[in-house]
Amino acid sequence: MRITVLGPWGAYPKAGDATAGYLIEYDNRSMLVDCGSGVLAQLQKYKPVYALNSVLISHRHYDHVADLGCLQYACLIDADLDHRREALPIYIAEEPERELQFKPMKGSGIERIYAGGRLTEGELEVSFFKTFHEAYCVGMSFSYKGKKAVYTADTYYDDSLIMHCADADVLIAETSFYADMKDARNYGHMNAAEVGRLAKEAGVRKVVLTHLPHFGSVPQLASEVADVYDGEIVTAYSGLNLDV
Numbered sequence: 001m002r003i004t005v006l007g008p009w010g011a012y013p014k015a016g017d018a019t020a021g022y023l024i025e026y027d028n029r030s031m032l033v034d035c036g037s038g039v040l041a042q043l044q045k046y047k048p049v050y051a052l053n054s055v056l057i058s059h060r061h062y063d064h065v066a067d068l069g070c071l072q073y074a075c076l077i078d079a080d081l082d083h084r085r086e087a088l089p090i091y092i093a094e095e096p097e098r099e100l101q102f103k104p105m106k107g108s109g110i111e112r113i114y115a116g117g118r119l120t121e122g123e124l125e126v127s128f129f130k131t132f133h134e135a136y137c138v139g140m141s142f143s144y145k146g147k148k149a150v151y152t153a154d155t156y157y158d159d160s161l162i163m164h165c166a167d168a169d170v171l172i173a174e175t176s177f178y179a180d181m182k183d184a185r186n187y188g189h190m191n192a193a194e195v196g197r198l199a200k201e202a203g204v205r206k207v208v209l210t211h212l213p214h215f216g217s218v219p220q221l222a223s224e225v226a227d228v229y230d231g232e233i234v235t236a237y238s239g240l241n242l243d244v
């Protein structure tokens with residue numbers, strides 16, 4: 001599978017860029033993971049919106065869903081133009097007892113995903129695990145032909161994340177704060193030292209730092225992760241390809 005980063009920023013996009021969004025391509029299929037601000041514009045650098053087969057949303061914070069309504073409009077227009085024959089399934093993480101915020105539209109459908117759940121699409125298996133954030137949020141583990149990629153989505157550090165990330169070929173980890181931000185947990189996020197610890201304890205082969213902060217010096221994050229973790233470290237940017 002090939003993962004392309006569409007947006008590496010937390011909170012809001014830098015000029016011309018995007019917040020959380022990842023394109024996963026496998027077996028001639030395309031899955032969008034998170035749909036933050038600017039993601040639709042980034043996506044279309046690589047393929048038309050009607051080429052998407054499914055969408056997964058980790059949680060309903062704006063920097064992960066800001067472009068979702070516009071994505072639904074694109075599906076509506078594509079359906080009217082006959083570019084899209086099947087409704088695009090949009091899977092949104094939400095607690096079982098809560099109503100889903102987004103409503104289906106012509107061209108797209110809305111379905112629920114939750115921690116402990118699974119989704120199988122061809123040879124791609126996705127399992128969802130609980131993360132620790134202000135909104136209900138799921139991390140995602142992708143298995144394809146013996147390879148494993150994990151996306152933490154938004155979370156503070158918790159030892160329970162280790163088993164979900166264990167032995168991943170690639171860990172895409174939110175790295176919202178610098179190592180000296182000891183109370184990252186209070187914001188529902190990880191600092192760079194905690195990302196290093198997670199990558200090390202889980203024994204992952206490569207860690208990709210994402211959900212990047214708008215302050216400080218972003219390259220410093222990788223050196224702070226490297227103080228703890230010996231494997232390969234890449235700081236995400238829009239257009240980064242990860243072949244897993």
Ligand SMILES: Nc1ccn([C@@H]2O[C@@H]3COP(=O)(O)O[C@H]3[C@H]2O)c(=O)n1
Pocket residue numbers: 010011061063154176187188211213214
């Ligand atoms: N003191 C703060 C507070 C918040 N933030 C960012 O704002 C984002 C709000 O949505 P989120 O998904 O919880 O991620 C937060 C941080 O990236 C931040 O970078 N610094």
